[in-house]
Amino acid sequence: MTLQEDTKNLPPITYSCYFARSREGEQFVKEHVFSYQISGSLIMNDGDKVLSSHPGDFRLTRRAHLLKFLKMPPEGGEFKSLSIYLDQETLRKFSLDYGFTADNYQPTDAVIALKPDSLFKSFMDSLQPYQQLTQPGNEKLLALKQQEAIFLLLKVNPDLKNVLFDFADPGKIDLEAFMNRNFHFNVELKRFAYLTGRSLATFKRDFERIFHNSPSRWLQQRRLQEAHYLIKEQRKAPSDVYLELGFEDLSHFSFAFKKMYGIAPSKL
Incomplete structure (x- = not known):
């Protein structure tokens, strides 16, 4: 459970x-x-x-x-x-x-x-x-x-x-600060929307206005940037960072990393 x-x-x-x-x-x-x-x-x-x-x-x-x-x-x-x-x-x-x-x-x-x-x-x-x-x-x-x-x-x-006994839904909060703090959580966009006090449609609209990118594309890029830092500067192994940063499996992480940086994370 x-x-x-x-x-x-x-x-x-x-x-x-x-x-x-x-x-x-x-x-x-x-x-x-x-x-x-x-x-x-x-x-x-x-x-x-x-x-x-x-x-x-x-x-x-x-x-x-x-x-x-x-x-x-x-x-x-x-x-x-x-x-x-x-x-x-x-x-x-x-x-x-x-x-x-x-x-x-x-x-x-x-x-x-x-x-x-x-x-x-x-x-x-x-x-x-x-x-x-x-x-x-x-x-x-x-x-x-x-x-x-x-x-x-x-x-x-x-x-x-x-x-x-506080039954209120989360109120509308600073979306940019929230996403920069929580990008590594692998949850559906509707959860991010709910936690920032928005409908899914409003979340997507506000997100693209702030970040000039779609949520899914920004999330992947932000997670890969963090992975690059952790592997290169902190000397962490790819197998230790992919789950930490919201990727579901190592092969998908390695493929996306190589596509963005031109080198496999294991070779960095």
Whole structure:
């Protein structure tokens, strides 16, 4: 399971277990995710900051953000984490039922580190048997656990209401600054458009006015320029940079690089 999958097709409670180091690439976080790191480490990059989560840590990953992450199991052990998805439909219903609303909203990081708390630990321990309840017919039980998670988050950190119950879409922001900061994320143009507060048509129109190029052509050129710098100046291997810069496979990256610079990246 990865956060980049469409959460509509995922159960509300998910349990991740990996034996090998797993590089997941890019993702668009569609819904809030409350997680507990059981073992191993998770290294995350939101384009501005590198964040890490270690055994015993709790975190809330905010919706409508871009992230890259690396799952690292301990020596001779397993990477394990437990997560519960808090989708917008569930949170809207909770807001109406119990009268919670957001106020004085202040932007926060893509991943919020939560202080360890015995209530969180007891809750996450109670979730582990629920991995057996993801088959149809147990929706009400899972919904109750989602509600319990929301109550606990608000009990331990009341200010999280300004995150959980902020239902606004991203507002219109500086497109040039955003793209220069996030060009290495391999997501669809509609995600970039949404995150900059635009329709896809408006995004394309604004993009071409600012960059004098189409989004797809600019993205490839910008990623190749960064690759050239990392390989030549930072002495990084092509196999280490192509995923980092949003290319899906090494052969496509090498072909595009040679077409632009007249030399294979391995020969640079």
